[in-house]
Amino acid sequence: MADHESRCFHNPEKKACVTCKHFEKDRDDNGVEGAYYNSWVILMCNSKDEYLTKLQNNCKLHEPK
Numbered sequence: 001m002a003d004h005e006s007r008c009f010h011n012p013e014k015k016a017c018v019t020c021k022h023f024e025k026d027r028d029d030n031g032v033e034g035a036y037y038n039s040w041v042i043l044m045c046n047s048k049d050e051y052l053t054k055l056q057n058n059c060k061l062h063e064p065k
Helices: 002-007
Strands: 023-028 040-045 050-052
16 A cells, blocks of 8 residues: 555645646547547646646645645
């Protein structure tokens, strides 16, 4: 369990996107109706005002939710 907690993005001590108030996760289907594979997830850091290509941790701008 300790190994999992050391790398888990849901652990507040990691200061990861998932536990930050600046993180926003949205799903965009671009107006297309249909199956789930026609949509994608958008990860956004509102503190940096930029899209993320992957979740990050140990962020200097992290603020707990």
